[in-house]
Structures are given as C-alpha cells and as structure tokens.
Amino acid sequence: MESIQSALKQWTKDQRIEERLESAKKSLLADPVVQKALEGKRINDDILDQGLIKLYEFQKERNNCEQCPGLAACPNMMKGYQPEMIVARRTIDLEYHSCSLKKKEERAKQQRQLIKSLYVPKDILDATFDGLDLDRDREEASRKALAFAVNARPGEDGQGLYFYGRFGVGKTHLMGAVANELRERAIDSYIVYTPDFFREMKQSIGDGTFQEKLDAVKRTQVLILDDIGAETISGWIRDDVLGAILQHRMLEKLPTLFTSNYDYDELEEHLAYSERGGIEELKAKRIMERIKHFTTFVQVEGANRRSR
Incomplete structure (x- = not known):
C-alpha cells in the first residue's frame, strides 16, 4: 500500500504542505495516548507511514474516551466502542471493543431480561x-x-x-x-x-x-x-x-x-x-x-x- 505522504509528494511539490504533514505527524506521535499504544510494538517508518490514517482514527477515538461525555453522548463512530491498536502482517490496524459503560449497559439489559x-x-x-x-x-x-x-x-x-x-x-x-x-x-x-x-x-x-x-x-x-x-x-x-x-x-x-x-x-x-x-x-x-x-x-x- 502506498503511504499517504509519498502519494501527496507526487501530487504536489509545495514545501509548505510537506512541512504541515510532518508537523501533524510529529504532533500525532507525541500524543501520550498514541505513544502508549505504540510502546513495545515492532514498527518501522514504512509501517508507521502506511498506518497514519489508522493512528489518527485511534487518537481521535481514544481521546474521546479520555474525555467521555457518557454513553448516550458518545461521539465515537460506533457508540460505546473504543479502539485497540494492533499490528498484523506488518500493518497497523484497529480492533473495536465495548467500553466499560457499554458493557455495563449490556449487563443491565441482560439482568432486566432475566x-x-x-x-x-x-x-x-x-x-x-x-x-x-x-x-x-x-x-x-x-x-x-x-x-x-x-x-x-x-x-x-x-x-x-x-x-x-x-x-x-x-x-x-x-x-x-x-x-x-x-x-x-x-x-x-x-x-x-x-x-x-x-x-x-x-x-x-x-x-x-x-x-x-x-x-x-x-x-x-x-x-x-x-x-x-x-x-x-x-x-x-x-x-x-x-x-x-x-x-x-x-x-x-x-x-x-x-x-x-x-x-x-x-x-x-x-x-x-x-x-x-x-x-x-x-x-x-x-x-x-x-x-x-x-x-x-x-x-x-x-x-x-x-x-x-
């Protein structure tokens, strides 16, 4: 898969776009949520470049969770689910799991049904x-x-x-x-x-x-x-x-x-x-x-x- 950055470089030679991309990447990798997810994983620059979109998605969703407004107002793509970052076949990917509030709601529903x-x-x-x-x-x-x-x-x-x-x-x-x-x-x-x-x-x-x-x-x-x-x-x-x-x-x-x-x-x-x-x-x-x-x-x- 062609990385986002290499594709953009082919589309334009505008130095300012490259600088903004690099700045955004540094900001992303400096985020403690992202750093913790990457910790201990064997990821080289190629894997990182190809997985930037997934990392941005991970950062956004997990930061939503860090500032959780409650299950009813959950802003994540899948309400009540949070991502876990994995590396499979030399590719960054995300797996979604029920958050603690979603699990609690599901337990309560099961209890009421029982x-x-x-x-x-x-x-x-x-x-x-x-x-x-x-x-x-x-x-x-x-x-x-x-x-x-x-x-x-x-x-x-x-x-x-x-x-x-x-x-x-x-x-x-x-x-x-x-x-x-x-x-x-x-x-x-x-x-x-x-x-x-x-x-x-x-x-x-x-x-x-x-x-x-x-x-x-x-x-x-x-x-x-x-x-x-x-x-x-x-x-x-x-x-x-x-x-x-x-x-x-x-x-x-x-x-x-x-x-x-x-x-x-x-x-x-x-x-x-x-x-x-x-x-x-x-x-x-x-x-x-x-x-x-x-x-x-x-x-x-x-x-x-x-x-x-």
Whole structure:
C-alpha cells in the first residue's frame, strides 16, 4: 500500500504542505495516548507511514474516551466502542471493543431480561441524595443511607440496612438514591420489588430459569429487597429462595438492604406463617437471625409522600 505522504509528494511539490504533514505527524506521535499504544510494538517508518490514517482514527477515538461525555453522548463512530491498536502482517490496524459503560449497559439489559421484577418506577431509578426531600423526619435515615452508599465494601463488609416505616414515607426513594450512588462508584446493585420477585421465582421453575435467576441475585454486589413482608409467604419461598440468598450473601460478605412496613418482630411473625396455614417459628427465627445480624435497623418517619 502506498503511504499517504509519498502519494501527496507526487501530487504536489509545495514545501509548505510537506512541512504541515510532518508537523501533524510529529504532533500525532507525541500524543501520550498514541505513544502508549505504540510502546513495545515492532514498527518501522514504512509501517508507521502506511498506518497514519489508522493512528489518527485511534487518537481521535481514544481521546474521546479520555474525555467521555457518557454513553448516550458518545461521539465515537460506533457508540460505546473504543479502539485497540494492533499490528498484523506488518500493518497497523484497529480492533473495536465495548467500553466499560457499554458493557455495563449490556449487563443491565441482560439482568432486566432475566429478572423482570428488577423493574422499578423511573422516579426511583432517577433518585439522588441531592434531590431528596430532607425534612427532619427523614434526616437520620437519609444520613445512614448516604453513609452506606459512600462506604460500602462488598466482599469485605457484608453489613446492610433495614429501613422500616409506614407506607409512603420514602423508603424506596432512599434505596433508589443508594443504588445510584453505588453506580457512581462502579458497584453493581439489584433493586428488586420483593413480592413480584418471589412470584417470578415460583414461575421460573417451569421455564428452567430458576437457578440462573437465583444465582444472579445471590451474587450481585449489593442487593436491595424492596417491600419485604408484602408477599404471600410459603415455606419454599422462605427457605429455598430467601434463605438461600441470605446464606450465600452472608458467607460472601455481600451487603443486603431491605425496606419493609414490618419491624423485625413483625417480619419474623410474617415469615413464620405459610400459605398452607402452618406456623414454623424456628425456621422464621433462623431467617431473621441472619437479617438482624447483618443489617442496621433504621426507622423512616414522616408523612405519606404519595398522598400529597
């Protein structure tokens, strides 16, 4: 392949064009992004001259990535993809791979396809601590939620939170803010509406996705179980789903957060009943011991926000 520079020299003898080309080449090769890509690669002047267009493309795309405006505003030719420079058959070429934001979006899409009950209202997904209504009644709960979000260390510290309060006081909104703050720290979290999740897990036995769904929830870095206690309980849900999730997360030191209209004692009483009418206090107590030991109880007070 004829190099760009040799072709241009045949088209014109204008010394100024040659000087500008040489200046542009020096500027390109002085770019730290380009220098790092070339480091350790066996490239002579001929290969370099023939690959200048690829290098310019690499420089532009990678510098876009260095100043990333977010996935939605990605200016690269292929949104969400970044180039890697390779040398193949004595030629500079580029391979494109998903960037970290694109991979995260793809993971989130796969998660939503796998677990439908991950869906929560948009206003919850968009919740931030800056946008919370921080009245006195919610001050302590907001402070503890923020402290968890900025200090969480999944895999090292499995301590979570248990948010208790009446219907509509903003517990789920706080959890949305926690999830968004964790995302800023590149910590994966699931926020699951518990009644829908348990129904979905029961249905998933028939379509063969039960274990896959269970493993996904067990292993996520931070799990938020919203409105626990609102579900219809059964021994199977309590022991084989909730119990299995909490046991794994306890052993792996993965924090779990809860919201509920029940306090600890009320939830234990709820878990003791099954849909068949039996009472299994010991099994309920075993679940509650895990919850109590690995959460801090936080009462969320205030007026019903939904009635405004």
